[in-house]
Amino acid sequence: MTRESVVVVAPGRGTYGAGELGYLASHHGKNHALVKAVDEYRQSVSEIPVSELDTAERFRPAVHTLGANASALIYAAALADFGAIDQSRYEIVAVTGNSMGWYLALAPEARPACRATDRRDSGSVPVHSPWRQPGARGQRGGTT
Numbered sequence: 001m002t003r004e005s006v007v008v009v010a011p012g013r014g015t016y017g018a019g020e021l022g023y024l025a026s027h028h029g030k031n032h033a034l035v036k037a038v039d040e041y042r043q044s045v046s047e048i049p050v051s052e053l054d055t056a057e058r059f060r061p062a063v064h065t066l067g068a069n070a071s072a073l074i075y076a077a078a079l080a081d082f083g084a085i086d087q088s089r090y091e092i093v094a095v096t097g098n099s100m101g102w103y104l105a106l107a108p109e110a111r112p113a114c115r116a117t118d119r120r121d122s123g124s125v126p127v128h129s130p131w132r133q134p135g136a137r138g139q140r141g142g143t144t
Contacts, residue, residue: 003089008096
């Protein structure tokens with residue numbers, strides 16, 4: 001079977017809005033390994049887990065659009081989506097992105113799929129957020 005060649009474009013900042021509330025739960029389930037890993041990390045640094053943000057009763061701009069929360073939601077959704085690509089059907093020939101998508105395209109989870117990428121460093125998915133600031137309003141115990 002010949003695979004179709006595709007380019008993956010990672011999303012940038014602002015792609016998780018009110019219309020995406022519940023996206024992770026409905027498309028990847030609460031038990032998705034990546035979502036669990038992101039949740040565990042965020043809990044360890046007293047931040048709201050992405051699964052909790054994603055399954056909130058309503059979208060709250062004061063909470064959901066804060067950099068610490070928005071970037072984590074976008075990161076988790078984008079990498080979970082990437083992991084769901086059927087690589088037996090599609091050959092990923094490049095991964096790119098705009099804005100925050102540039103960082104997502106560099107994530108170790110995305111790099112091994114590209115044939116032109118050096119596969120020596122394809123370690124586990126990093127779950128830290130380079131946009132996290134200590135005491136940021138998106139954290140538990142912070143002001144929201």
